[in-house]
Amino acid sequence: METTLSLRLKTLRKSLSMTPIQVIRLLKKNNIVYSEQSIYKWEQGNAVPKLETLKELAKIYNCNLSYLIEGKRYKYLRLTPIEYSLLNTYRSDFLFRSILTQIINKLNRD
Secondary structure, eight states: OOOHHHHHHHHHHHHTTOOHHHHHHHHHHTTOOOOHHHHHHHHHTSOOOOHHHHHHHHHHTTSOHHHHHHOOOOOOOOOOHHHHHHHHHHHHHHHHHHHHHHHHHHHHHO
8 A cells, every 4th residue: 555655755866867776785884684576565655764863865866764654845945155154153142142141130139
């Protein structure tokens, strides 16, 4: 019985024009050993891979683990060096203000 997970596994593998044997070889590089029959069972919905295997499959298929499990796609944005610098400045200023506020509140209570 096909499930949404099994359909995603099958669709992703086929979209990359990979055979089950190629997937097995890539899993084997990370010391995860399965048979070709296991791949077919996952894709038919008769079995579910372990979490560690799903993590590796997500890497192989270049998708998020959450997409494999839930079908949700997340877009990750890469910050430019300037944006990264601004973010770090904001974080450090926020931390400084937070500590200063705590000190002032403590002094006012005493």
